[in-house]
Every structure is written in C-alpha cells, then in structure tokens.
Amino acid sequence: xxxEPSAPPEEWTRLHIVTPVLLAGRTAGVFVAVAVAQxxxxxxxxxxxxxxxxxxxxxxxxxxxxxxxxxGQWWMNQFRVAxxxxxxxxxxxxxxxxxxxxxxxxxxDVVQPLVARVFGFAEVKVDVAGGKASSIRLQYLRVEDAExxxxxxxxxxxxxxxxxxxxxxxxxxxxxxxxxxxxxxIPVPAAAPSRDRVPVAAAPQREVYAVPPGRxxxxxxxxxxxxxxxxxxxxxxxxxxxxxxxxxxxxxGDAVSGGGGIEGFLNGGAYGVLSGLFAFFAVGWxxxxxxxxxxxxxxxxxxxxxxxxxxxxxxxxxxxxxxAVRLRQxxxxxxxxxWDITINVxxxxxxxxxxxxxxxxxxxRDALYALWLVLPDLGDPDPAGTVSAALSGKGADNGFTATxxxxxxxxxxxxxxxxxLATGRALLIRRGLFARDLVVVxxxxxxxxxxxxxxxxxxxxxxxxxxxxxxxxxxxxxxxxDLSDAIALLDAQAVRAREARARQSPEQWMATVRR
Amino acid sequence: xxxxxxAGVTWTYASRRLIAARLVVGILxxxxxxxxxxxxxxxxxxxxxxxxxxxxxxIAWWAWVLVRQVTAHGxxxxxxxxxxxxxxxxxxxxVVPYGRMQYVEVNAGPVARALGLARVQLHTxxxxxxxxxxxxxxxxxxxxxxxxxxxxEARLAGL
Numbered sequence: 001x002x003x004e005p006s007a008p009p010e011e012w013t014r015l016h017i018v019t020p021v022l023l024a025g026r027t028a029g030v031f032v033a034v035a036v037a038q039x040x041x042x043x044x045x046x047x048x049x050x051x052x053x054x055x056x057x058x059x060x061x062x063x064x065x066x067x068x069x070x071x072g073q074w075w076m077n078q079f080r081v082a083x084x085x086x087x088x089x090x091x092x093x094x095x096x097x098x099x100x101x102x103x104x105x106x107x108x109d110v111v112q113p114l115v116a117r118v119f120g121f122a123e124v125k126v127d128v129a130g131g132k133a134s135s136i137r138l139q140y141l142r143v144e145d146a147e148x149x150x151x152x153x154x155x156x157x158x159x160x161x162x163x164x165x166x167x168x169x170x171x172x173x174x175x176x177x178x179x180x181x182x183x184x185x186i187p188v189p190a191a192a193p194s195r196d197r198v199p200v201a202a203a204p205q206r207e208v209y210a211v212p213p214g215r216x217x218x219x220x221x222x223x224x225x226x227x228x229x230x231x232x233x234x235x236x237x238x239x240x241x242x243x244x245x246x247x248x249x250x251x252x253g254d255a256v257s258g259g260g261g262i263e264g265f266l267n268g269g270a271y272g273v274l275s276g277l278f279a280f281f282a283v284g285w286x287x288x289x290x291x292x293x294x295x296x297x298x299x300x301x302x303x304x305x306x307x308x309x310x311x312x313x314x315x316x317x318x319x320x321x322x323x324a325v326r327l328r329q330x331x332x333x334x335x336x337x338x339w340d341i342t343i344n345v346x347x348x349x350x351x352x353x354x355x356x357x358x359x360x361x362x363x364x365r366d367a368l369y370a371l372w373l374v375l376p377d378l379g380d381p382d383p384a385g386t387v388s389a390a391l392s393g394k395g396a397d398n399g400f401t402a403t404x405x406x407x408x409x410x411x412x413x414x415x416x417x418x419x420x421l422a423t424g425r426a427l428l429i430r431r432g433l434f435a436r437d438l439v440v441v442x443x444x445x446x447x448x449x450x451x452x453x454x455x456x457x458x459x460x461x462x463x464x465x466x467x468x469x470x471x472x473x474x475x476x477x478x479x480x481x482d483l484s485d486a487i488a489l490l491d492a493q494a495v496r497a498r499e500a501r502a503r504q505s506p507e508q509w510m511a512t513v514r515r
Numbered sequence: 516x517x518x519x520x521x522a523g524v525t526w527t528y529a530s531r532r533l534i535a536a537r538l539v540v541g542i543l544x545x546x547x548x549x550x551x552x553x554x555x556x557x558x559x560x561x562x563x564x565x566x567x568x569x570x571x572x573x574i575a576w577w578a579w580v581l582v583r584q585v586t587a588h589g590x591x592x593x594x595x596x597x598x599x600x601x602x603x604x605x606x607x608x609x610v611v612p613y614g615r616m617q618y619v620e621v622n623a624g625p626v627a628r629a630l631g632l633a634r635v636q637l638h639t640x641x642x643x644x645x646x647x648x649x650x651x652x653x654x655x656x657x658x659x660x661x662x663x664x665x666x667x668e669a670r671l672a673g674l
Contacts, residue, residue, distance in 0.1 A: 106674070129640060129674050323674070346640060346674050444672075447615050447641035451519055452607035463519075468641035470674070475643070487519050494610050498595055501614055501672040 012078040012089075019077075019140045020070035022116055079138055086126050086153060088136045100128040100136045102157040103507045106321050106347035108150050109355070110314040112143070117312060122146035126153060127347025129470070135347055147314075151202045154301045154316055159508030205299035208373060209359070209366040216291050219340075219361035220284045222332040229280045233273050240269035291360030296373065300510065303373050305358070315355065319509045321345055322374045323445045324469040324476055325358070327367055327391065329436040339367040339391070343374065344472030356473060364391065375442060379424020390421065390428045390438050400430065401489070406460050407480040420465075420478045420489060422496060427467060429478045439476045441467050443493075443500035451490045453483070465489050519600075519608050526589035526600070532630045533650030534585045538578060539626050549573050590648050595670070597637065597663065599646050609646045614670035615639045619660045623653065635659055640674055 069092070077090035086100045109125040116122060116139075123139035124146045141149065220226070292309035302318035323344040333339070341359040348355040359370045368387060371378075380386045389398035396402045400419035407415040413433045421428045427446075429439040447468040457463060463486035467476040481489065549570035556566050588601045596612040616637055623633040633656035636647040651659060 104674075321674075445674075447639040448609060448611040448644045448646065450607055450609040450645070452602075452605065453518070454605050466643065468639065468643035470640045471642050483518075490519070490608075490610065491521070494596060494612070498612060498614075501612075504672055507673045 010080060010082045012080050014078055015074065015138060016121060016141050016145075017074065018119070018121065020067075020074045022119070022121060022140050023070070079136070081149075081153060081156065084156070086136055088138070098134075098136055100126045100134070102153065104128045104130075105153070105157040105318065107315060107317045107345050107355075108153055109316070110143075110146050110150050112308075112312045114310040116140050117310075124149050124153075127345070129346035147202070150314075150316065154203075154318065157318060157508065158301065158510035159506075160510050203300040205297040205301075205304050207295055207297045208369050209296050209362060211291060211294040211360055211362060211366075213288075213292060215338075215361055216288060216294070218336075219333065219338055220287050222336070224330055224332060225283070226280070227332070229276055233276050236269060236273050236276070287360070291357070294357075294360050296358070296370065298373055302509075303358075307357075307360075313355075317343075317345055320444075320504070322358075323441075324472065324474040325371060325374050325440045326474040327371070327438045327440075328432075329391070331434045333361070334436070337364050338362065339364060341367060341370050342473055344469050344474045346470045348472065364388070367391075371440065375426055375440065377425055379426065383423075386421070386423065386428075387438075390430050391436065393430070395419070400428075401481065401485050403480045404462070404482045407462055409460060410456055410462070411480050415480060418478070418480060420481065422489075422492065425500070427476070427493065427496075429467075429476050431479070439474055441469060441476045443496045444504045445469065446493065446497035446500075449490055449493055449497075451486055463487070465493075467493070518606060521598075524591045524593065524598070526591050528589040529585055529648070529650030530632060530652055531585070532632055533588075533627075534582055536627050536630050536632055536650070537581050537585065540624075541577070541581070542574075545574060545577055585650065588649060592662070597646070599648060607645075609644065611637050611639060611644060611646045612670070613663065613666040614672045616663060616667040616671075619663045619667070621656050621660050623656075628653070633657075635663075637663070 072092050073090070076092055076095075077088070079086065079088045081087075084102050086102065088096075088098045088100075090096050105126070106129055107127040109127070111123045111125055112121070113123075120143050121140040122143045123137060124141060126136040126138075128134055128136075138146075138149070140146075289309040289311070291307055293312075294307040295305070297304040297306075301316050302321065303316070305313075305315040305317070307313055323346060325344075326342045327339050328342070329337075329339050338361050339359065340357070340361050342356050343358045345356065358374070359366060362370070368384060371387060372383075378386070386398055389400070393400070394402075394416045396419070398421070400421045403411070403415045403418035405415070407418070411418070414431050417431055417433050417436070419430045421430075422443075426440050426442045429441075431437050447470065449468065450466045451463050452466070453463045457480065461483045462480045463483045464477060464479045465481060465486050466478075469476055478486075478489070553566040553570050556569075557563055583603050584601070587603045587606070590597060590599045595614075596610050598608060598610050600606070600608045617640055618638050620636040620638065621633050622636070627633060631653050632649075633651050633653045634647055634649050635651050635656050637644065639646075648656075648659070
C-alpha cells in the first residue's frame, strides 16, 4: 500500500484482504452447519418457547463477531522486507513479532492449497534455521505477488540487492517477458492493479528431471504397502467364502436363523474389505497427489522443486542448504531400478513430508542427477561409479569400509550391505539388504559426531558411528563397524568436517560473483 | 581392543559429589519401590530378613551402577572441539566442534545447587547431539560456558 508502485515492501504491508475468507471459509462453514443443525433440533440457541428469530439473531451475532475478529486479525497481520530480514507482526490480544534473517534463509516455498489456487492466491513460506515455529507464513497473497515476493527474498538473500536483475527468463506472465525482451521498461501490469508489486524476475532455471504420472502411479502400486493390503483383502475374501460355505452347509436345514447369520457375517466381512480398500486409496492418493507433476530444476537461486495435483507447492532451496540426502529403493522397485530421495533442510520439519522429497520416484539416472543438484562436486574421480557401487554394491567394493563378517550375530541381514565411504566432499553410508538405502552427508554439514558401543558390540569389537544432522527424516548412522575402523572414521571425519567448514561457500551465495 | 582413547588428551572427570547428588535424588523412588516389593513379599509369606537382604542388595547394586556411571563421565576441551564421554555398559563419546555450537545452557536443580554442582548442556543445530556435562562444579561451569561461547563465536560457521 505504498504510493510508489515499484517499491518493495520496506514499509509494513498487509496481506490480501481475501485472506480471512480463505482461512476461515472451512471453519465458518462447519460452524454455521453445526449452528443450523443445533437450532433445528432446538438445542443450542432455541430455548423451549422462544420464537425462531431469536435463534437466527444469535447465529447472526456470532457470525458478525467471528467476521470482526477475522478482520481484526487480518488488519494486525503485517509484514515487511527490510534490514536484511523478513519481519512479520500479528495478533490482536497477544502480539507476536517474528523476524527471519535473510542470511539464515534455508528455503522459500510458494504453497497453493486447492481453494486458494482456484481463486489465484498463494502462501509464501519463509524457512530459516531454528525451532519448530521459526518459519514465517504469509497467507495469502495473489499468486503473482507471492512469486514476486519469493524472487525478491531470494535475490536479497543471495546478496544481489534490491534492483530487479536481468530479463525475466521465467516470468509468470508471457506479455511481461515479451516487453522485457523488446527492451521496453517493464510496465505495471494493468490487469493486476490490486497490489503494488512489479514482478521481480526469477533467475533463469533449467529443468533437470520430471516424474511422469504413469511412473508415479506404478511406484505406488509396486510397493510393500500395496502387497500387504491386497494380501489382507484377499485373505479376508477367502475367509468369508470358506466360513460362509461351511455355515451354509451346516445350517442348510434351518432357513430362518442360518440365512440371517450368514448374511450378517458376509456384510461384516464386506465392510472390512471396503475399509481396507478405502485406506489403500487414501494413502495411495495422498502420495500421488503430492508427487504429481514433480519437476526439479536448477537455477542461480539453487534447487527449484514444483509438484502437487490439487495443492501445489513451488520450493526454492538455495545452494548449500541441503544438510543430508537419503536415497532409498524398496524391494518391489528393484526390478525397475527406481529410487526415491529425501533431504534434510534446516528450516523444514520432519513431519512435513511434502517438503522434504527431492525425488518421489525415478530411475537411477534421475537419482544421480538429484544427488548432483545437492552436491555438484562429490570430490571423487569417478562419481557415477562410486555412487552406483554405493547404491547396489556390497562388501568392500569401490573402497567402502565394510562391516566385518562377525557382525552377523547382531545384524543377520544387513551386515553384507553396511559400509561407509568418505569422498573428498561427502560421507556415504550404505545399508539395507532388501530395501536398499544410502545416506550422503556433505562434510561441511556435519554438526557433531559420536561413537557408541553396547555390551554385545563390545564382545565382538564393533562400534557404531553417528553423524548428527539437522532435524529431519534422514539420520546418518553407520552401525557395527570394526572398532578400529570406527575410531579411525570418527577422527578422520572430525578433521574433514573442520576443513570443509573452513572453505564452505558463503551464506550469500551470489555476493562473491557480484562484487 | 581398547576403547576410543585419543592420544595426548587428559580427561576432566565429573565431580564425585555428583554421586551424592544422584543418590539423594534417586534414593527415594528406589527405596519406596523396594519397600513396596518387600511388603508384598512379606505379605506373601517371605522371611523378613530375606526381604530386607534383597532390598539392600538391590539398593547396593543400584548405587554401584551409579558410581560406575559417574566415574565414567568425563570431557576434554581440545583445540577445535569438545569431547564428552559417558557410560560403561553402553559407552559413548560425542565430539562437538566449537563452530557448531548454537548456544550453551547451564542449569542446576536444588540438590545439585546445594552440592555446588551444575550441568552444562551444549546445543547444535542437530537434535541428535547428546552432549551435556553433568557434575561440573558451579564456578567451573560458568567459566566453561564463557569459554565455550567465546570459542564458538570465533569459529561459528553457517549451517
């Protein structure tokens, strides 16, 4: 709401006025429905002999009060980008002030839940390293404003300053891109005069891999989970048929009670099967909807991820923000050599599954590309060969330090696959016999290290080395190494981590390029 | 094969007063539990002397474990990191680089305070970092906190 159209929000700015409606839409709907139902039954508002207008007035008062509170919350919820940070202040009774320092920026997401997407709105989520509640969520802005804000935040965090940089290679609207190419000054878009925000050009991006819907569907069908559910359903059906047949035979003479019993039994079984199928579709659907249209791209801003069928999410993870990577291959995927990849990013929480997926499913080639996105230089003369050995090798292939044979006593299955390898830039931890698993931690992302040994490991002269990564679903642990190997690994890893920290890329990743 | 013992470091061990602190804090629940079990056993017809012997054995064993635990807990400040060791049965050494410390916390409960002890907890960006020093003499804890903070600031790296 600044007078100058091109000014970024150094002044306090409010979110879009439609926010309370989008936020409260569902809650209010539920409330009205409950109130109407209660009123209809003469419960909440209607006293015994009160006329119906009392109930209506009551409902009206509540609605007005809720609307007033929602409006007040919107009014008090303001943000600005200034002094190297995103600031947000909100709350009516309990004021809250939150500040996300841009040099601590870990990721910026533009999230569009279905309802917001339908009306062309989006949320900007700014993640910084910190606790559970440290991220700033700006909901809702117009999509173009949200993207402009995202670009601006990323440009500032990169150390590029406020001036919009370069021609918009992936501008949201084509006419703007055209105008920029023909050399005209970028006009203020007349179609979207609501917010005074000129689209800041996003850095050009290059698509690295995409996940076709067919493969995504195949990966969901070909999973242990499906096998289990289908098996359960089949067992149930067989059981019903067998028991039903036995009962029919037994009660053939007694038409009344026997017939009813069998019918009831079959009904119960059918409900069981149906609920199993429902669970199957619900979980499968969630995975499909979240991974649909997955595109990963690389740009000067870092990794760009885009995915979602109904709710869409466009993530920007600047360079050097990924703390750890896990590549995983469940047994049913081995035939296709598919992998999925999960990452640890300091701003993302481990319960945010949608955020931490780098690749929902992809062939080995895509998995290698994804790893390359995170770690462009593995510090190994033959990165592809080493990673391939890490993915499907076992024992001491390619210089891995393997778990000794005697570990089978504590780890009968996985010991053949367990192994660690330190390249120049990262530590690779391999495990998993049936479901294969590889964790990669860049040396400079090592927080702390520990070595531990239980009584049985002590008898076998084994030890476990753990590399502590930031909060997330990737836990780099190398179990059951030979004790001397474990001690050597701990010592060497401490030195490697220290050296890697010393030459770590700056937080403002473009600052060295510009000046 | 000996356990992890880097050359040329001298461990600082937890104060023996920590044993007293842990005994005081832990004796009540342990005593109550053994009393309850003993009462049940006596009710079921066990000999009182036997019950008392069993209870005392349990308490003595627990105290022995406690002494072993406390005497195994030590730390050493190295050039670039702090190393903490703990445990005998399940032993563990944690290495925390100064540059990774986000903040240092010192706290002390009433019993520990009465005995002049404190606990120093180191926090990194990882929830897995299990590095706390128990049984640090209070004035040493304050000095340690300041020293660690200064070293951390000198070496602090981005995440």
